[in-house]
Structure formats: structure tokens, C-alpha cells
Amino acid sequence: MPIYEFQCEDCRRVTSALILKPREESEILCEHCGSSRLRRILSRFAYHKTEAQRLKEFDTRAPRDDSFYKDSRNIGLWAKKRAQELGADLGPQFDEVVERARTGKILEDYGDS
Ligand SMILES: [Zn+2]
The missing domain is CATH 2.30.30 (SH3 type barrels.)
Structure with missing residues (x-):
């Protein structure tokens, strides 16, 4: 849709x-x-496609201006990266979303047609 x-x-x-x-x-x-x-x-779904790459390059210690915090997608990215750095378990639901995004299934479910 x-x-x-x-x-x-x-x-x-x-x-x-x-x-x-x-x-x-x-x-x-x-x-x-x-x-x-x-x-x-960008829609959330398009964002999911490249999130793994963005997560990899994301530096949680880099200085950021106010506009960074106004974008909720950046907050989510920051939280995930910090959780990874701290070794936190993000749970099976998180893994499922990542897997669906990775395999492209999420695009079949939600993709534009
Ligand atoms: Zn408004």
C-alpha cells in the first residue's frame, strides 16, 4: 500500500x-x-531496507545537532546501536523484523504496487 x-x-x-x-x-x-x-x-519501509548499513556506520559518540533528535528514525537507530554496543538482547520480535527486511518479505507485505 x-x-x-x-x-x-x-x-x-x-x-x-x-x-x-x-x-x-x-x-x-x-x-x-x-x-x-x-x-x-522516506517511508519506514524504505528505511528498513538500508538500516543494517546505516547501523553499521552509525557512531553513537559523534556530535549531533538538534535536528538529529527531531527525526524519530534517528532515535530508533541510535537506540538499536547503543543496545548492540551494550550487548543487550533486543528480543525475537526485533530479529523477525530484521529478517523480514533482509529477505525482502516486508516489501511483499507492505510494498507499493
Ligand atoms: Zn505541523
Whole structure:
């Protein structure tokens, strides 16, 4: 299904929307503040495809500015990397998601068609 995520230029929060017709994309409003100034960002599913690579290159000790923390995807990445560094067990559910992303099955379940 064509689910896209948009980041609000005003409040910086993310709105997810199901886009059935290209025209609808310009009519999306921020679900948090009602702004129409939205910018499309990578979907969670596209992000999962490259997460392993990003995780590998991710440096949890590198300095970051405020914009880093406003992107929830970066927070998730940071948390996973830190958990790995600390040797934490992320559990079978995490492994399943990674495996589904790795094999491309997650794209069959959620992919655009
Ligand atoms: Zn907003």
C-alpha cells in the first residue's frame, strides 16, 4: 500500500498518509498542527531496507545537532546501536523484523504496487 510519511515544516512532526491518487499528496495537512507545509520523507519501509548499513556506520559518540533528535528514525537507530554496543538482547520480535527486511518479505507485505 502506498503509505507515505510527511514531515511538517512548521512543527517538525511526522504525518503518515495513504496516497491513492498523486493529486491527494498536495492536499495532505499536518495531523498535529494543521499546516499544509509538508515535505515527503522516506517511508519506514524504505528505511528498513538500508538500516543494517546505516547501523553499521552509525557512531553513537559523534556530535549531533538538534535536528538529529527531531527525526524519530534517528532515535530508533541510535537506540538499536547503543543496545548492540551494550550487548543487550533486543528480543525475537526485533530479529523477525530484521529478517523480514533482509529477505525482502516486508516489501511483499507492505510494498507499493
Ligand atoms: Zn505541523
